[in-house]
Amino acid sequence: MILLRRLPLFALPFLAACAAQPGVESAANAPRTVTVGIAAINDFHGNLEPPRQSVLTPDGKGGLRQIPAGGAAYLASALDAVRGQYANRLTVAAGDLIGGTPITSALFVDEPAIGALSRAGLDFAAVGNHEFDVGIEELRRKQTGGCSKYTKREPCQVEKFDGARFGYLAANVFLPDGKTLFPATALRQFGKGRDRVTVGLIGMTLEDTGALIPPDVAAKVRFADEADTANALVDGLKRQGADAVVLLIHEGGRTTGNPDPNGCEGLNSAIRPILDRLDPRIDVVVSGHTHWSYVCDYAKYNAAKPFLLTSAGVWGGLVTDITLDIDPRAGRVVAKKAKNVIVQSEAYVSPQKPIPVDPALPAFAPRADVKAYVDRYVEAARAFSQRKVGWLAAPLAKSDGETQNTGGPLGKLIADAQLAATRAAGAQISFMNPFGVRRSLTPAADGSVTFGDIYAVQPFNNDLYTLTYTGAELKAILEQGFDASGPEQILTPSAGFVFEYDRARPLGDRIVAMSLDGKLIDPASSYRVTVSSFLANGGDTFTGFAKGRDKTRGAVDIDALEAWLAARPPRAGPTDAREIDRNPALNTVRSTTPPGVRYR
Template sequence: MISPNPTRLRFARLLPAAALPLLAACITPAANYAAAAPQPVTVGIVAINDFHGALEPPKTSVLVPNNKADVLQLPAGGAAYLASAVDSIRSRYPNHLTVAAGDLIGATQLSSSLFLDEPTIGVMNRIGLDFNAVGNHEFDRGRDELKRKQDGGCRQLTPLKPCRIEQFAGAKFKFLAANSIEPNGKTLFPASAIRSFGTGKGQVKIGIIGITLKETADLSSREGLQGVTFADEADTVNALVPQLKEQGADGIVLLIHQGGYTKGERPDPQGCPNLTGGIRAVLDRLDTRIDVVVSGHTHWSYVCDYAQFNPAKPFLLTSAGVFGQVVTDITLAIDPVAGRVVAKRARNLVVQSEGYANRNGRIEPNALFPIFAARSDVAAYVQLYSDAAKIEIQRPAGKLAGEVSRPGGDFANTGGTLGSLIADAQLGATRKSGAQIAFMNPFGIRAPHTLVPGPDGMLTFGQLYAVQPFDNALITQSLTGAELKAVLENGFDDLQPKQVLSASSGFVFSYDLSRPAGDRVVAMTLNGQPIDPAATYRVTTNSFLANGGDSFSALARLRDAVVAPMNDIAALESWLGGDVPRAVPSDVRAIEIKH
C-alpha cells in the first residue's frame, strides 16, 4: 500500500520554485526586461486519493526508510489529522488547489457507511477539497445516489435512510467524470474545469481533467450504473487537452482513478522504482502537454518522473496511498508569458496521527517526521458520527471459534479462511432458494481482512461490516456445469488480475495457470462427485458478482435468479449466530497445480 524504493527519487531537472527568480535573472537579455516581464507564478496542489471514508485513524502504519538499512512504521490517517496536514501544505502557497483522484467514498468505515457516506462528503467540504475525479467505488450505491452526493438532498435511493444526523447539503467541491458517459451521450459530471490565479499579465490558468478507469463497469454493479459506460482514458483525455489550451490553460493536471505499483529494496513513499500497473499503458498514449498526473486506485504511494520510463512522456506522476495516510505536496512554477509550466516537483507527506497498539506492541509517532494535531472542527464533526454509529458498531453479532483472515491484504488474490467463511454463510442463507454452491470474490473482502473474536468467541457488528461493507444483495441463479467452469475461468483469464473465487464447503476445484486461458480449471467436484457439464446447479453470489463485477461475465446471465431476503452482511451475522461459536473453515477448496 506504499511504494518501496532504495533511494529517494530526485528530480535534477526540476527546479525548486524558490530558484526560479534567480534563474530568470540569469537569462534576462536586458536589465529593463526583468522589471517588465512577469515572474513565474507558483501554484501549490494538495492531492489525495482513495480516502474510502476513513474518518477515524485506521490504526495502520505507513512504512518509510530511515537513515539505516531498516524501515520505520509511522501511525497515520484520520480525517482531523488529514485536515491539519492539508492546511500546513496550503499555508505555503498563496495560490493553491486541493484535489482527489477518486474513491473518496465506498468501502468506507462504518461511521461513514451507515450514514450513506454523507459525513465523508462533509469532511471534504471542511477540508476544502476543490475537485474529485470519480472512482469506481463512488458508484457502489448507484448512479443516482452518487448524483445526490454532488447535489445534496434527502431523497431515499437505497435501503438506508439519508439525512439521519443532519440535512445533507451535498459536496461543495466538484466531481469530474470525463469518460463516464450516460445513455444520452453526456458525461455524468463535468469533464474538466479551469482555475485561474493572479491578475493581469501575471495571471495563469490551470486546467483540471477528471477521469476514472475504463474497467469501472467490471468493478461496479451494472444495475447501479443505470447505463453509464466508460470510454477509453487516453482517448478521452487527449480530446480534452486542445480544448483546455484554447481556453487559456497554461498547465494541465490530470486526476485519474487508475494507478501503478513500485518495487524496490525498501519502502519509500517518495520513490518510483520499477513502476508497473495499468497506469503505464495510459501514460504512454497521453498528450505531452499534460504536466501532472495524480493517480489512485492501487492504494500505492509514489512520486515519479515518468521520463525515466518513457523519455517522450515527461509527466510528474503521483499517488498518495490510501485512507488519507499520505498527502502529496505538488509545486508548479508557471511562466505566464510563455503560457507553460517551467518547473514541477512533488513530495509525499505522511499524515502522522495518534499512536495505536497492535500484536507487536505500540506504534507511536516519530519526531523525525512531521506530527500533526487533530483539527478541532473536523474532529468534532467526525465524533458526531462516530458516536451515532457506536451502538451499532459495538453490538454483538455472532460467535467464531477462532481467527479467520484473508492473508496478503488488498493484493491477495485468494480469500483464505475468511473468504471460505463468507461463502459458507451465503450458502446457508440461500439454501431455501435451492443453492448448492456459493462463491465470494476475494477482492470484495476489505481491510482489515481479519476477524479476531474476543475471549468468549464474540464478534461485533463493526468487525463484520469492516470486512464486508457493501450491503450487496445475494442472488441465486442456475448454471450448467459448463457455465460453472466458465465462471471460474473468468478468474484466471489474462484480462484482469487473477482472482481465485472462495467456494462454499463441499465444492472443490483445481486449476493450472500454465495452461492456456480458458482451459485452466482442470477439475471440479461437489460433495465428492465430479461436476457434470450438462447438469444444472444453483449458485449463489453477491449482486456485484451476479452482475458481472470483477470481470466475471459468465455470471451475468441471471437465469432463474432469486434475490435472498437478507443481504451479504446479514447472512454472515446469521451464520455466526447461536450459542456455540462457529467453527473456522479448515478444508481446502481451491487447489493450484504447480509444475
C-alpha cells in the same frame, strides 16, 4: 468554490521520490517562476475514523515498516501541512471518496464523508465508480445538498446536509442529452499581473465504470474513452489561459517489487495505455482506483509522454505533495516533482500484532474541528454500529502482502456464510472474491463482534445470487483468476469444494482438479453456485459468472455473515485446504495488470 486559507505547517515525513521534467533550464538562466502546490488524495471511501490499517514503506534495511495511518481528522492536518508550504495551493482528489464506506459514514448516506472532506479543504474531485453506487440523483444531492430521499437510508439524520464545498468533475460521464453530469473542467488562477498563472483541471472516471455499478444506474449515463475525452479538452483549457494542465482520473496502476509509496518500479495496469495516448501538454496525472501508491516520472517509460503520475493509495493513509514551477511568460510548467506523505495517526492492534506509531516518522495530530465533526457522527452511529451480532473464536486477518490474492480463513468464513444463507435456493457451492474482503475481523475480549466490525469487512450491501453452471463452466471461471486479464485472484470456495491449480501449466489450463464433498466435478453436470451481485455481473474480471442461468436472488451479503456469526460456541476461522497449490515454488502475487481490470 471556497477560497483556500493559509494553514499551519506540521512536520512532514520527507521520502525521497520525485519526478522532474527533462530539459529544465539551469539556475543561472532559469526564468522567473510561480510555484503552485497541489495536495492530492484518492479512494478515501468514507474512512472517517482511523481504518486500523498500515501504510507499508521501506525500512532502509531491505524490509518494510508498517505505519498506522488515516482518519479524517489526521488527514485534515496532513493536508494543512502540505498546503502550508505554498502561497499558491490547490487540493484535489481522484475519485471514490464515498461508497464502500464504514458504517459511520454509510449509515448516514455518506453525508459525513462529504462534510469531513469539505472541512478539510478539498477544492475539486473527479468522480469514481463508487460515486455512482446509489444512483445519479443521490450523487447530484451529494454535490448540491438537501434532504431529498433517493436511497433506503434516511438523509439528514444528524443535521441538514448542505452538499459538498468542493466541485465534482465528470468529463467523460454523459447524460442522454449529451451534457456531462458535472463540469468537465475547472480553472484556478494564482498571482497577479505578469506573475499570474492558471492551472486547468480535467476530472473523470474510468470508462469501464458501467460494469462496476448497478445496471439501472449504468443505463442512465454513458462513460466515454478516457484519453479521447481528455485530449479533446486540452485545447480549450489552453485557450482559456491554462499554463498547467492536471488530469484527475479514477483509473490507476500498480508497481512491482516491495511496496514503496514513492516508487515506480514496473508500473503496469490499465493506466499505462491511457497515458500512452494522452496529449503530452498534460503536466500531471493524479490517479486512483487500484488502491496502490506511487510517484512516477512517466518519461522513463515513454519519452514522448513526460507526465508526472501519482497515486495516494487508499483510505486517507497518504497525501501526495505535488510542486509545479510555472513560467508565466512562457505559459508552461518548467519543473515538477511529487512525494507521498504518510498520514501517520494512531497505534492499533492488528490480528497479528500491535502496530505502534513509528518514532522515526512524524505523526500528525487530529485537527480539532474535523475531529469534533467526526465524533458527532461516531456517536450518532454508536447504537447501530456497536450492536453485538455474533461471536468469533479468534481474530481473522484480511490477507495482505504476498497473500493478498487469496481469501484466507476470513474469506472462507464469508463463503461458508453465503452458502448457508442460500441453501434454500439449492446452493451447493459459494465463492468469495478476495479483493472484496475490506478489513480484518477482530472480536472483543469476550469474543463478540459488532455490526460495525462485520460491516467494515463487507461494506458493499451486495445481494447474493444463486445461479446454475456446468462443471466445465466452473473450471473456466476459476481459470479467470489466473488469466492475463487482471491481477491474480484465487477465488475462495465454501467448505466441501476443493480445487487444485498449477501455475507451471499454460494459461487457461491451470485448474487441474475440482471436487465437491470428495466427488470429482463432472464437466457436463450442473451445479448451483452462490456469489455476490458484483461477481454475478462479471466483476473483478470473472466474466464467466455473468453467464449463469436460473438466477435466484437471496439475502444481502452482510445479513448472511451476521446470521452465520450468531451461532454459539463462537465460530472459528476455517483451516481446511480448499485451494491447493501444486507448484508452491511459483507462489508469487502477480501485480502486472493489463487493461480491462475491474477493481472494487
